[in-house]
Amino acid sequence: MLFSESIGRKVVSTSTADTVGAVGEFLVDPRSRTVAGVQIKKCKTGDALTWSGISSFGSDAVTVESVDTIVEIDTEDSLSGLHGKAHRVIGKRALSTAGVDLGTVDDVEFDPETGAVTSVIVDTVSIDGHTLTGVGSYAVVLDHRDR
Numbered sequence: 001m002l003f004s005e006s007i008g009r010k011v012v013s014t015s016t017a018d019t020v021g022a023v024g025e026f027l028v029d030p031r032s033r034t035v036a037g038v039q040i041k042k043c044k045t046g047d048a049l050t051w052s053g054i055s056s057f058g059s060d061a062v063t064v065e066s067v068d069t070i071v072e073i074d075t076e077d078s079l080s081g082l083h084g085k086a087h088r089v090i091g092k093r094a095l096s097t098a099g100v101d102l103g104t105v106d107d108v109e110f111d112p113e114t115g116a117v118t119s120v121i122v123d124t125v126s127i128d129g130h131t132l133t134g135v136g137s138y139a140v141v142l143d144h145r146d147r
Helices: none
Strands: 010-013 019-029 034-043 047-051 061-064 093-096 100-111 117-122 125-128 132-135 140-142
Touching: 019 100, 100 125, 117 140
Parallel strands: 010 061, 093 140
Antiparallel strands: 010 019, 019 034, 034 047, 093 100, 100 117, 117 125, 132 140
16 A cells, blocks of 8 residues: 555544544654554544554555544654654655665555555655665665665
8 A cells, every 4th residue: 555545544433433534644663664653634632643553554444443542643652753744755855875866755655454664666666665774854765775
């Protein structure tokens, strides 16, 4: 599943069948190469959802057990350092660990079951997600030597 096709997807509580928000930004942990959580838009109770709080990340909606699984991003230790413009992945410059400019990150593919980053798409080229080593204010760094 791609970040670009998932942003804006409704978040639905399975206990009430109500829409409790919508997916905003993805919060990527480069150390584990996973989606640690998502920022939530249009929610009155919080602004983030940890990956463990997601019941299912489906093609039509993201389901959560209840609205109580949505937290404040700044108070959730696993997410607090991963949000903001400096940690956005799409549209950022991609650099190799050797300092070579690989292009611009067009999208990220992830496993909707586990949250694992499976590939980083740079200038339409899919690069294995296992190469992700860092996300910062200047660039996304990939341990990629073939380009």
